[in-house]
Amino acid sequence: MILNRVMNNGVRQLIRQRIQANLLPRDQTIELWHGPDLWKTCDGCGLAIVPAERMSLLCADDWKVIRLHAACFDIWAEERRVVPTARKD
Numbered sequence: 001m002i003l004n005r006v007m008n009n010g011v012r013q014l015i016r017q018r019i020q021a022n023l024l025p026r027d028q029t030i031e032l033w034h035g036p037d038l039w040k041t042c043d044g045c046g047l048a049i050v051p052a053e054r055m056s057l058l059c060a061d062d063w064k065v066i067r068l069h070a071a072c073f074d075i076w077a078e079e080r081r082v083v084p085t086a087r088k089d
C-alpha cells in the first residue's frame, strides 16, 4: 500500500474538499465493481491506480463514473456521511 497514515490524512482532506466541491458524489452511488484497473487516475487522491492496487468503480446519480483506490473508497464512504449537505431538500 502506498498510503501510509500521514498521507491518509492528506487524502482524507482532499476527498472531503472534493465532496464539498461536488467533484465527488455524496449520495448513494451504484458500485459497479471492485478489482484492478490499469493506470487510471483515482478521483479521490488524484494519483494513478497501479495494477497491484484494488480499485472501486462507481457510478454516480448523473452516471458519471468515479474511480477510487480501495483505500480512497473507504475514506469517501466515511466522509460523504460527515460532510454537511448544502441541499435544501
Ligand SMILES: [Zn+2]
Pocket (backbone or CB within 6 Å): 042, 043, 044, 045, 046, 047, 068, 069, 072
Ligand atoms: Zn486514491
